Amino acid sequence: xxxxxxxxxxxxxxxxxxxxxxxxxxxxxxxxxxxxxxxxxxxxxxxxxxxxxxxxxxxxxxxxxxxxxxxxxxxxxxxxxxxxxxxxxxxxxxxxxxxxxxxxxxxxxxxxxxxxxxxxxxxxxxxxxxxxxxxxxxxxxxxxxxxxxxxxxxxxxxxxxxxxxxxxxxxxxxxxxxxxxxxxxxxxxxxxxxxxxxxxxxxxxxxxxxxxxxxxxxxxxxxxxxxxxxxxxxxxxxxxxxxxxxxxxxxxxxxxxxxxxxxxxxxxxxxxxxxxxxxxxxxxxxxxxxxxxxxxxxxxxxxxxxxxxxxxxxxxxxxxxxxxxxxxxxxxxxxxxxxxxxxxxxxxxxxxxxxxxxxxxxxxxxxxxxxxxxxxxxxxxxxxxxxxxxxxxxxxxxxxxxxxxxxxxxxxxxxxxxxxxxxxxxxxxxxxxxxxxxxxxxxxxxxxxxxxxxxxxxxxxxxxxxxxxxxxxxxxxxxxxxxxxxxxxxxxxxxxxxxxxxxxxxxxxxxxxxxxxxxxxxxxxxxxxxxxxxxxxxxxxxxxxxxxxxxxxxxxxxxxxxxxxxxxxxxxxxxxxxxxxxxxxxxxxxxxxxxxxxxxxxxxxxxxxxxxxxxxxxxxxxxxxxxxxxxxxxx
Amino acid sequence: xxxxxxxxxxxxxxxxxxxxxxxxxxxxxxxxxxxxxxxxxxxxxxxxxxxxxxxxxxxxxxxxxxxxxxxxxxxxxxxxxxxxxxxxxxxxxxxxxxxxxxxxxxxxxxxxxxxxxxxxxxxxxxxxxxxxxxxxxxxxxxxxxxxxxxx
Numbered sequence: 001x002x003x004x005x006x007x008x009x010x011x012x013x014x015x016x017x018x019x020x021x022x023x024x025x026x027x028x029x030x031x032x033x034x035x036x037x038x039x040x041x042x043x044x045x046x047x048x049x050x051x052x053x054x055x056x057x058x059x060x061x062x063x064x065x066x067x068x069x070x071x072x073x074x075x076x077x078x079x080x081x082x083x084x085x086x087x088x089x090x091x092x093x094x095x096x097x098x099x100x101x102x103x104x105x106x107x108x109x110x111x112x113x114x115x116x117x118x119x120x121x122x123x124x125x126x127x128x129x130x131x132x133x134x135x136x137x138x139x140x141x142x143x144x145x146x147x148x149x150x151x152x153x154x155x156x157x158x159x160x161x162x163x164x165x166x167x168x169x170x171x172x173x174x175x176x177x178x179x180x181x182x183x184x185x186x187x188x189x190x191x192x193x194x195x196x197x198x199x200x201x202x203x204x205x206x207x208x209x210x211x212x213x214x215x216x217x218x219x220x221x222x223x224x225x226x227x228x229x230x231x232x233x234x235x236x237x238x239x240x241x242x243x244x245x246x247x248x249x250x251x252x253x254x255x256x257x258x259x260x261x262x263x264x265x266x267x268x269x270x271x272x273x274x275x276x277x278x279x280x281x282x283x284x285x286x287x288x289x290x291x292x293x294x295x296x297x298x299x300x301x302x303x304x305x306x307x308x309x310x311x312x313x314x315x316x317x318x319x320x321x322x323x324x325x326x327x328x329x330x331x332x333x334x335x336x337x338x339x340x341x342x343x344x345x346x347x348x349x350x351x352x353x354x355x356x357x358x359x360x361x362x363x364x365x366x367x368x369x370x371x372x373x374x375x376x377x378x379x380x381x382x383x384x385x386x387x388x389x390x391x392x393x394x395x396x397x398x399x400x401x402x403x404x405x406x407x408x409x410x411x412x413x414x415x416x417x418x419x420x421x422x423x424x425x426x427x428x429x430x431x432x433x434x435x436x437x438x439x440x441x442x443x444x445x446x447x448x449x450x451x452x453x454x455x456x457x458x459x460x461x462x463x464x465x466x467x468x469x470x471x472x473x474x475x476x477x478x479x480x481x482x483x484x485x486x487x488x489x490x491x492x493x494x495x496x497x498x499x500x501x502x503x504x505x506x507x508x509x510x511x512x513x514x515x516x517x518x519x520x521x522x523x524x525x526x527x528x529x530x531x532x533x534x535x536x537x538x539x540x541x542x543x544x545x546x547x548x549x550x551x552x553x554x555x556x557x558x559x560x561x562x563x564x565x566x567x568x569x570x571x572x573x574x575x576x577x578x579x580x581x582x583x584x585x586x587x588x589x590x591x592x593x594x595x596x597x598x599x600x601x602x603x604x605x606x607x608x609x610x611x612x613x614x615x616x617x618x619x620x621x622x623x624x625x626x627x628x629x630x631x632x633x634x635x
Numbered sequence: 636x637x638x639x640x641x642x643x644x645x646x647x648x649x650x651x652x653x654x655x656x657x658x659x660x661x662x663x664x665x666x667x668x669x670x671x672x673x674x675x676x677x678x679x680x681x682x683x684x685x686x687x688x689x690x691x692x693x694x695x696x697x698x699x700x701x702x703x704x705x706x707x708x709x710x711x712x713x714x715x716x717x718x719x720x721x722x723x724x725x726x727x728x729x730x731x732x733x734x735x736x737x738x739x740x741x742x743x744x745x746x747x748x749x750x751x752x753x754x755x756x757x758x759x760x761x762x763x764x765x766x767x768x769x770x771x772x773x774x775x776x777x778x779x780x781x782x783x784x785x786x
Contacts, residue, residue, distance in 0.1 A: 263687070264687070265687070267685075267687075268685060268686070268687040268688065271685030272685065275685070297684060298684045298685040298686075299683060299684055299685070302685070500758040500759075501758065526766075528773070529766075529769035529770045529772065529773040530770055530773050532766040532769050532770055533763070533766045533767050533770050535766075536762070536763055536766045540759065540763075546759065547758045547759045547762060548758065548759075548762045549762045549763070549765070549766045551769060590680070590683060590684075593683040594679070594680075594683065597679055597683070
């Protein structure tokens with residue numbers, strides 16, 4: 001296709017844009033200002049997509065002037081002025097136009113940028129080198145600067161202070177967008193010069209495959225990314241997929257270079273295709289047990305998957321003007337068809353990788369079933385023995401492999417020292433750390449006491465605790481294998497919530513303490529009755545063995561009822577990284593999603609009492625409330 | 636012909652209280668309130684499982700069903716709160732009715748249920764009931780708090 005005067009249709013009006021800028025760029029705040037930048041960059045991107053551009057550069061200088069440079073073909077000289085001064089005069093509006101597809105936001109194009117700039121200058125090199133200046137959209141004469149070998153376009157403008165006032169440009173948002181674009185345009189180097197002179201550049205030479213490989217990192221389970229591409233009824237699809245040994249799912253999708261942050265029909269098509277292809281392969285390879293009536297669910301397949309999905313298509317439809325969610329129906333069928341066909345072929349051609357990927361999904365599906373069975377079994381056994389030792393042993397045995405990475409609170413220094421600081425016992429005290437885990441809580445008393453004993457059920461944990469404590473005994477907290485009155489201090493952290501009938505282990509603590517001895521334990525608790533049910537659901541979904549959702553006052557009462565006196569508490573808060581906390585085998589994939597939902601959709605009354613944060617990248621940080629309790633056995 | 640039917644035949648509306656119709660309204664209100672939550676809950680799961688279109692349909696059904704429940708309530712409210720019978724003539728009454736209902740549930744129903752769950756060997760469900768009881772008691776207090784501000 002040619003990109004010349006004939007493909008430009010003229011419509012109308014400068015005044016209207018200046019009078020009602022919000023109609024064209026959404027508003028005159030920071031988002032509107034960004035919109036101008038992206039509108040100009042989009043023109044360069046369209047050149048790049050058409051294969052005519054290798055470098056796009058955005059410069060923002062300290063005075064607030066913005067420049068966008070590219071080495072594309074250059075705007076056709078004969079239509080330069082009309083392009084800058086007429087509404088809806090882009091090549092993109094011609095249905096048989098110069099570009100097959102375009103990401104241009106609303107097609108308002110350079111004209112709007114020009115209309116909303118106090119000064120704008122455009123330089124084009126396309127055979128001749130031409131420059132034209134504009135004042136609030138009104139053109140000055142075009143200057144011909146002679147013949148040039150080079151080609152490209154530079155647009156430099158100053159957003160009109162009459163329109164935008166003192167609104168500041170969000171440079172980080174530009175950087176983020178350039179980085180996103182670099183994934184899609186492996187042949188293009190994207191550069192940013194910030195107001196303070198700092199330079200940044202992005203080029204993902206490996207394209208989407210390189211990007212998913214980098215993002216998957218060392219935990220990937222196959223070496224090369226799965227690269228798929230195809231076309232279906234005018235929808236061009238390419239995708240890169242990589243599976244990792246983590247539980248997190250990362251899916252980025254784009255339509256005509258615009259990131260669809262909230263997904264839509266194309267993502268639904270991808271998900272359906274993945275589920276079908278993986279399930280089909282698993283059945284064909286005889287990996288599913290018919291006896292157990294096993295099936296692989298969509299979220300099992302997506303667990304640990306890093307994926308980029310890129311569409312280019314004509315006239316995409318979106319849920320809203322901001323283009324963050326695709327609603328075109330035919331995109332779903334197109335993506336599903338292409339991905340399923342290509343993925344089936346890839347699985348057949350790469351049987352080892354296929355086995356690893358399908359095995360991972362199968363593992364996820366089995367872990368989900370096991371988690372369900374574990375909680376059912378624990379409940380059943382709770383009736384007579386109060387505790388299923390096997391289940392605890394198994395669960396914490398597996399977790400011991402990456403125990404200290406599994407969350408922040410385990411090794412948080414302030415939390416550990418809070419326990420030790422409450423110690424009132426003499427220097428030669430005998431300490432017992434019950435359900436000692438890796439022994440860090442007991443070890444935090446190291447400088448204050450004489451002997452530290454550990455008690456745990458799990459051989460793996462005992463092995464870890466032995467490196468920290470003086471001696472570790474294997475045994476259970478319902479019947480502690482110790483003489484009565486044999487310790488000065490018993491300590492424990494974050495265990496009582498996992499024990500059905502907690503009054504029984506607390507009575508055991510009372511028994512093994514000498515008269516005048518002290519019990520110190522820390523527990524994560526809700527802020528109060530309002531967030532208690534919400535918090536219950538989160539913790540129960542994370543940990544199927546969660547049995548007691550104590551409020552702080554419940555724990556005080558538990559101590560009192562066991563006979564402890566002089567009860568004291570200390571409170572502190574620790575920011576916990578929820579994504580890391582829930583990334584454990586005992587939390588099934590569906591539950592991890594549900595937990596994230598609970599944060600995203602937390603009721604207002606919960607938000608008011610329970611601080612947590614969802615970062616722009618989507619990570620969830622929760623300010624947990626820890627209470628450390630101390631009670632004395634009467635002397 | 637009984638009295639009610641006779642009154643109805645004369646074009647006068649009979650008293651709803653204690654009728655089979657009243658009983659049906661109460662039952663349908665509970666059913667649809669429950670169904671609305673089920674739709675919304677399963678919409679969320681459908682979305683997580685990647686069935687966005689199904690999720691959209693379920694969300695719409697949830698909304699539609701909520702409207703049914705509210706429609707039942709349009710009639711029911713004339714005979715008072717569906718559980719306590721407390722009059723519902725406006726916000727002050729409504730708040731008092733909600734407060735009383737939340738207290739009854741928090742203090743009696745849920746605490747009883749928690750004891751039963753403990754006895755039957757479901758410590759986690761017992762703890763859940765206790766958590767909800769505590770939150771409901773706090774809700775009752777909030778209703779009372781805003782009611783005081785109205786005065």
